Amino acid sequence: MELAGKIAIVTGAxxxxxRALARExxxxxxxxxxxxxxxNELSSLANELRAVFSIDVATMAANLSDPAARESxxxxxxxxxxxxxxxxxxxxxxxxxxxxxxxWRTIEKTxxxxxxxxxxxxxxxxxxxxxxPRAKIVNIxxxxxxxxxxxxxxxxxxxxxxSSFSESLSCELAGTCIDVLCFHPGFTSxxxxxxxxxxxxxxxxxxxxxxxxxxxxxxxxxRKDKQWVYSDLLTGLLARFGxxxxxxxxxxxxxxxxWKLPDAK
Numbered sequence: 001m002e003l004a005g006k007i008a009i010v011t012g013a014x015x016x017x018x019r020a021l022a023r024e025x026x027x028x029x030x031x032x033x034x035x036x037x038x039x040n041e042l043s044s045l046a047n048e049l050r051a052v053f054s055i056d057v058a059t060m061a062a063n064l065s066d067p068a069a070r071e072s073x074x075x076x077x078x079x080x081x082x083x084x085x086x087x088x089x090x091x092x093x094x095x096x097x098x099x100x101x102x103x104w105r106t107i108e109k110t111x112x113x114x115x116x117x118x119x120x121x122x123x124x125x126x127x128x129x130x131x132x133p134r135a136k137i138v139n140i141x142x143x144x145x146x147x148x149x150x151x152x153x154x155x156x157x158x159x160x161x162x163s164s165f166s167e168s169l170s171c172e173l174a175g176t177c178i179d180v181l182c183f184h185p186g187f188t189s190x191x192x193x194x195x196x197x198x199x200x201x202x203x204x205x206x207x208x209x210x211x212x213x214x215x216x217x218x219x220x221x222x223r224k225d226k227q228w229v230y231s232d233l234l235t236g237l238l239a240r241f242g243x244x245x246x247x248x249x250x251x252x253x254x255x256x257x258x259w260k261l262p263d264a265k
Contacts, residue, residue: 001136001179001222003028007084009077010034011064011121012091014041016190017140020215021090026053028219033084034059035073036091064091064117065109074124083128086222088138089118089162094155098261107154114158119165126178135178136222139166143186143235147242148254151261170227181221182228185214186235203258207234 008025012018014036022034026049036042039061046057060076062069077084092114095106122137129135142159149156166182173180187208214231221229230236242250 001134001225003030006086007031007082008086009084010088010090012036014038014045017188017211017214018090019045020211021218024215024219026055031056035062037063065112070117070120083131085132086136087125090140091117094152096151099153110154111158115161129178133177136181137178138181141182141184143184143230143239145184146239148250150255179225181226183218183221185231188214
C-alpha cells in the first residue's frame with residue numbers, strides 16, 4: 001500500500017510504539033487521526049508532527065476501556081470529511097503478577113482495552129473502510145501471543161485473542177478492499193516493560209527492541225501488504241518453536257525462562 005496522502009487512525013498514540021508509529025507514518029506523508037488517554041501528551045505530539053512534517057493531524061483523547069468514550073470516538077471519526085484508509089489498533093495495557101493475586105478491576109480493564117476496544121472500533125469502522133479503493137486494518141498483537149508467559153497470563157491471553165481474531169477476519173474480508181495485518185512485537189522497551197517490575201536480566205539484549213525500530217517495521221509491513229509479521233527473526237522462531245512443543249515440556253521450559261514470578265501471597 002502506498003502511504004502518501006492516506007488517512008491513518010492510530011490508537012494508543014501518545015506513548016511507546018503508538019507514538020513512534022505516528023512519527024513514522026508522518027514521515028510517509030500520512031494524514032493522522034490520533035487517540036490516547038493522555039490528552040497533554042497527545043496534543044504535544046500533534047503539534048510536533050504538524051511543525052516537522054507539515055501534515056494534517058487531528059486528535060481526540062479518550063479512555064477506550066469505557067464503551068461510552070469509544071462511542072464518542074467513533075462518532076468523531078465518522079464526522080471526518082473523508083473515511084480512513086488505515087486503522088491501527090495499537091492501544092493496550094498489561095500488568096505483571098500472579099493471576100490469583102490480581103485485582104479483578106485490573107483484569108477487567110486489561111480485557112476491556114486490549115479486546116473490547118479493538119473489536120468495537122473494528123466493527124464500527126469496517127463500513128467506512130469499505131468506502132475506500134484499498135484499506136487496511138492493523139492489529140498489534142505480541143510475540144507472546146502463542147506462548148505461555150507466567151506473570152502475564154491475562155495480557156498474553158488478550159494478545160492470543162487478537163492474533164486469532166485477525167486470522168479469522170482476514171478470511172472473512174478476503175476479496176474485499178480491506179486487508180488485515182497482525183503484527184507481533186517482541187520485547188520492546190516501553191513504559192509497560194520498565195514499570196511492570198519484571199527482572200529482565202535473563203533476557204538477551206538482542207531481543208529487546210526500541211519502539212522506533214518496531215514502528216518502522218510495522219510501516220514496512222503495511223507498505224508490503226503483509227498479513228502476519230513478527231518484529232524480528234528470533235521472536236518469530238521462538239513463537240514457532242513454542243507451538244510445536246508438547247504442553248508439559250512447554251510448561252517446564254517457560255515457567256521461569258525469562259523471569260521469576262512474584263511470591264504468592
